[in-house]
Amino acid sequence: MEAVDYLAEERRKAEFDVEEMKIVWAGSRHAYEISDRVSRLVASDPVFRKDNRTMLSRKDLFKDTLRKAAHAWKRIIELRLSEEEAKTLRFYVDQPAYTDLHWGMFIPAIKGQGTEEQQQKWLPMAYKMQIIGCYAQTELGHGSNVQGLETTAKFDPQTDEFVIHSPTLTSSKWWPGGLGKVSTHAVVYARLIIDGQDHGVHGFIVQLRSLDDHSPLPGITVGDVGMKFGSGAYNSMDNGVLRFDHVRIPRNQMLMRVSQVTREGKYMQSDVPRQLVYGTMVYVRQTIVSDASRALSRAVCIATRYSAVRRQFGSQNGGPETQVINYKTQQSRLFPLLASAYAFKFVGEWLKWLYADVTQRLEANDFSTLPEAHACTAGLKSVTTSATADAIEECRKLCGGHGYLSSSGLPELFAVYIPACTYEGDNIVLLLQVARFLMKTVSQLGSGKNPVGTTAYMGRVEHLTQCNCEVQRAEDWLKPSVILEAFEARAARMSVACAKSLSKFSNPEEGFAELSADLVEAAVAHCQLIIVSKFIEKLQQDIPGKGVKRQLETLCNIYALYLLHKHLGDFISTGSISPKQGALANEQLRLLYSQVRPSVIALVDAFNYTDHYLGSILGCYDGNVYQKLYDEAWKDPLNETVVPDGYHEYIRPILKQHIRNARL
Numbered sequence: 127m128e129a130v131d132y133l134a135e136e137r138r139k140a141e142f143d144v145e146e147m148k149i150v151w152a153g154s155r156h157a158y159e160i161s162d163r164v165s166r167l168v169a170s171d172p173v174f175r176k177d178n179r180t181m182l183s184r185k186d187l188f189k190d191t192l193r194k195a196a197h198a199w200k201r202i203i204e205l206r207l208s209e210e211e212a213k214t215l216r217f218y219v220d221q222p223a224y225t226d227l228h229w230g231m232f233i234p235a236i237k238g239q240g241t242e243e244q245q246q247k248w249l250p251m252a253y254k255m256q257i258i259g260c261y262a263q264t265e266l267g268h269g270s271n272v273q274g275l276e277t278t279a280k281f282d283p284q285t286d287e288f289v290i291h292s293p294t295l296t297s298s299k300w301w302p303g304g305l306g307k308v309s310t311h312a313v314v315y316a317r318l319i320i321d322g323q324d325h326g327v328h329g330f331i332v333q334l335r336s337l338d339d340h341s342p343l344p345g346i347t348v349g350d351v352g353m354k355f356g357s358g359a360y361n362s363m364d365n366g367v368l369r370f371d372h373v374r375i376p377r378n379q380m381l382m383r384v385s386q387v388t389r390e391g392k393y394m395q396s397d398v399p400r401q402l403v404y405g406t407m408v409y410v411r412q413t414i415v416s417d418a419s420r421a422l423s424r425a426v427c428i429a430t431r432y433s434a435v436r437r438q439f440g441s442q443n444g445g446p447e448t449q450v451i452n453y454k455t456q457q458s459r460l461f462p463l464l465a466s467a468y469a470f471k472f473v474g475e476w477l478k479w480l481y482a483d484v485t486q487r488l489e490a491n492d493f494s495t496l497p498e499a500h501a502c503t504a505g506l507k508s509v510t511t512s513a514t515a516d517a518i519e520e521c522r523k524l525c526g527g528h529g530y531l532s533s534s535g536l537p538e539l540f541a542v543y544i545p546a547c548t549y550e551g552d553n554i555v556l557l558l559q560v561a562r563f564l565m566k567t568v569s570q571l572g573s574g575k576n577p578v579g580t581t582a583y584m585g586r587v588e589h590l591t592q593c594n595c596e597v598q599r600a601e602d603w604l605k606p607s608v609i610l611e612a613f614e615a616r617a618a619r620m621s622v623a624c625a626k627s628l629s630k631f632s633n634p635e636e637g638f639a640e641l642s643a644d645l646v647e648a649a650v651a652h653c654q655l656i657i658v659s660k661f662i663e664k665l666q667q668d669i670p671g672k673g674v675k676r677q678l679e680t681l682c683n684i685y686a687l688y689l690l691h692k693h694l695g696d697f698i699s700t701g702s703i704s705p706k707q708g709a710l711a712n713e714q715l716r717l718l719y720s721q722v723r724p725s726v727i728a729l730v731d732a733f734n735y736t737d738h739y740l741g742s743i744l745g746c747y748d749g750n751v752y753q754k755l756y757d758e759a760w761k762d763p764l765n766e767t768v769v770p771d772g773y774h775e776y777i778r779p780i781l782k783q784h785i786r787n788a789r790l
């Protein structure tokens with residue numbers, strides 16, 4: 127059999143209806159149709175070509191990004207694309223650009239923190255891209271500690287203006303995407319100072335560049351922070367540095383939904399919580415969870431298809447060697463990642479719902495679910511991005527040597543993805559926020575206030591800290607109630623243990639710092655419980671299509687039992703399960719790998735990714751890997767000449783040195 131036929135043969139083995147699974151993956155038939163149409167539109171447009179991206183110089187890459195962003199905007203207008211279609215277009219264009227921050231943070235910041243009047247003034251211009259904005263929060267000296275920002279906004283009652291200033295080197299804004307070379311405006315986070323009194327960090331709309339010739343306005347120093355990790359990758363983005371030298375803006379450019387400054391310089395707070403100033407981050411963290419499933423599914427699609435094509439060892443009587451996907455070690459590394467991609471997809475959908483719900487409540491001045499929304503977005507952002515970053519690297523290794531080639535698509539995907547563990551909140555810092563939320567929840571148990579939402583399980587803490595797992599045979603691990611209780615017991619016991627240890631410290635903050643590593647582990651256990659439980663909830667829905675639900679059940683079990691195996695120490699040391707039950711879970715996991723094996727190619731086909739989007743020779747749909755790798759090699763600039771540039775200067779003199787030496 128030719129390499130090109132391997133995937134066709136695999137597709138024949140699928141035990142479910144792939145077309146129906148495509149709809150489940152997309153979220154709805156409507157979303158599937160949009161995704162399918164727009165991905166083909168992008169793939170067939172030469173402006174969106176990206177196969178040469180990693181070869182471009184920084185300047186050429188940046189100009190290419192500007193061209194793509196302008197072309198995308200033109201197509202959005204010409205084709206009258208809806209918001210959903212435009213977002214899908216951005217996703218398939220697959221090149222980080224200033225527009226991500228304009229649409230993803232600048233506009234949401236004004237929507238979430240601006241008054242009605244401010245929204246009416248700024249949003250129409252932003253929607254038409256008559257102004258382009260970014261989100262300027264982080265500084266050279268402070269990122270995680272938002273309260274520690276140094277930029278100042280002093281109110282000048284004489285002129286009814288704020289004076290924005292960078293008092294120190296460390297107060298220089300540093301990192302904001304789109305700031306370096308493109309943004310005309312920014313939402314700038316600065317300390318509000320009135321009459322010498324510091325009112326903490328607030329958001330201000332500041333114009334940075336002229337709308338006529340794009341030059342920085344007086345008092346503004348702005349530029350790009352420089353090359354980042356990897357070739358291509360996030361270097362298409364102009365992450366920027368910005369300093370203010372007493373820049374004046376009108377008073378009405380402070381975002382005033384949360385607090386206001388009057389003409390007389392009086393500081394007033396609305397009855398909305400101060401934390402709404404952080405609202406844009408909650409919004410973006412929620413979108414990052416869905417992005418994790420996209421990046422992970424892309425890497426998994428590449429590694430799965432290649433693993434079915436690649437053969438090593440095991441040839442019998444001159445027959446073909448074994449497909450590497452049939453090695454149990456390959457399966458135990460790859461299949462949990464496939465299951466994780468589906469798990470992150472469904473938890474991302476749920477988080478989107480949670481965010482919509484909290485937004486609706488906020489509009490009605492109900493702030494009760496804000497702390498949970500913060501904890502869920504922070505925790506799930508952290509857990510899904512860390513797992514995805516590790517998984518992309520694992521997929522590279524699963525593809526052996528060829529995974530290290532740029533044309534595999536994996537090195538660039540890794541380089542572009544890993545900052546997700548840092549931006550929108552360093553993952554450890556965010557898990558500590560979840561831990562604070564959990565410790566608060568535990569401390570309130572027994573106070574008559576029942577925990578709700580994702581911490582509702584804590585309401586059964588007495589049972590969960592005493593219950594015994596009922597598993598006696600491997601197949602008992604297939605019961606959703608058994609899996610759920612094991613994950614709930616582990617999470618509850620880890621939180622309770624941390625709370626007990628904390629109570630021994632006379633200074634709770636000192637205790638929190640001392641125990642922070644354990645607290646992070648408790649937070650991870652809680653977040654993994656959320657992901658597992660949302661996957662199980664998804665399966666309670668009506669899911670049509672032959673064999674679709676069954677495949678999803680298998681994936682859900684793989685995801686849960688893989689986590690259980692990986693964190694066996696937690697489960698056993700908390701007494702949530704016994705060592706024997708841990709061994710039975712692993713036995714069941716092996717059986718599940720065999721069960722899902724015939725369908726794995728179809729399960730990655732269900733992502734419905736075009737070859738253009740995947741950007742990988744190893745992952746192409748037809749599986750014609752070797753011919754494509756061979757052809758691609760000859761396109762490298764080094765192969766433009768047979769004898770390389772530099773031969774006469776640097777190679778020939780070495781090769782000929784014996785002649786020179788002989789003459790001496």
Ligand SMILES: CCCCCCCC/C=C\CCCCC/C=C/C(=O)SCCNC(=O)CCNC(=O)[C@H](O)C(C)(C)COP(=O)(O)OP(=O)(O)OC[C@H]1O[C@@H](n2cnc3c(N)ncnc32)[C@H](O)[C@@H]1OP(=O)(O)O
Pocket residue numbers: 220221222226230261263264269270271272273303359401402404405407408414417496497500538539542548549550551552555559562
């Ligand atoms: C191959 C091509 C592929 C292309 C792929 C491209 C993909 C592109 C996808 C996406 C694009 C994304 C682009 C990303 C751009 C990045 C942007 C940024 O990074 S913006 C900057 C983000 N910065 C941070 O996240 C900073 C992190 N720090 C904080 O959030 C906070 O300071 C804190 C650490 C959470 C809190 O610190 P602190 O302890 O000082 O807290 P306080 O401020 O005192 O507040 C304490 C109380 O407030 C509650 N709280 C905190 N945060 C929130 C919140 N966000 N919402 C609600 N409540 C909050 C906290 O719980 C405390 O409550 P109580 O205990 O007092 O009740």
Ligand SMILES: Cc1cc2nc3c(=O)[nH]c(=O)nc-3n(C[C@H](O)[C@H](O)[C@H](O)COP(=O)(O)OP(=O)(O)OC[C@H]3O[C@@H](n4cnc5c(N)ncnc54)[C@H](O)[C@@H]3O)c2cc1C
Pocket residue numbers: 227261262263264267268269270271300301302303360365545548549550551552553554555558
């Ligand atoms: C590609 C990229 C794009 C970005 N885009 C933007 C943007 O558009 N706008 C913007 O404003 N910002 C942006 N940022 C900045 C980003 O939000 C910050 O880098 C991020 O919040 C982390 O902050 P930091 O750099 O200060 O890390 P630090 O907080 O300095 O982290 C350094 C180390 O210290 C640890 N640490 C810090 N605090 C604690 C603690 N309390 N307890 C335990 N450990 C701790 C961290 O875990 C980490 O290991 C971007 C960053 C990147 C990389």
